[in-house]
Amino acid sequence: MPLAESWDSGASTWTAKEREAYANDLDDPRALIAVTAxxxxxxxxxxxxxxxxxxxxxxxxxxxxxxxxxxxxQLSVDPxxxxxxxxxxxxxxNTPVEVExxx
Numbered sequence: 671m672p673l674a675e676s677w678d679s680g681a682s683t684w685t686a687k688e689r690e691a692y693a694n695d696l697d698d699p700r701a702l703i704a705v706t707a708x709x710x711x712x713x714x715x716x717x718x719x720x721x722x723x724x725x726x727x728x729x730x731x732x733x734x735x736x737x738x739x740x741x742x743x744q745l746s747v748d749p750x751x752x753x754x755x756x757x758x759x760x761x762x763x764n765t766p767v768e769v770e771x772x773x
Contacts, residue, residue: 676743692772717748717751719754742770
């Protein structure tokens, strides 16, 4: 998840220490995912309503990871983002996701 998206979703009210913990979260392997520079640049600071991974087979994982991070860090989800995630997840297998809150 782009840091700018996190900022817009509630991280702007956090302390500097909380923002640092979020940006460097290694306690959940889903938080940091290696991607190519090209993929990262094309995504920029967009949320799922604005951009999805080009690989259709990865979209379910992307959506569940997005929701996991938002839940883990108690970040908000705007209506367009929620609609996009709901649409994507409607095409995914029903897979339980476990989340341990970071804050």
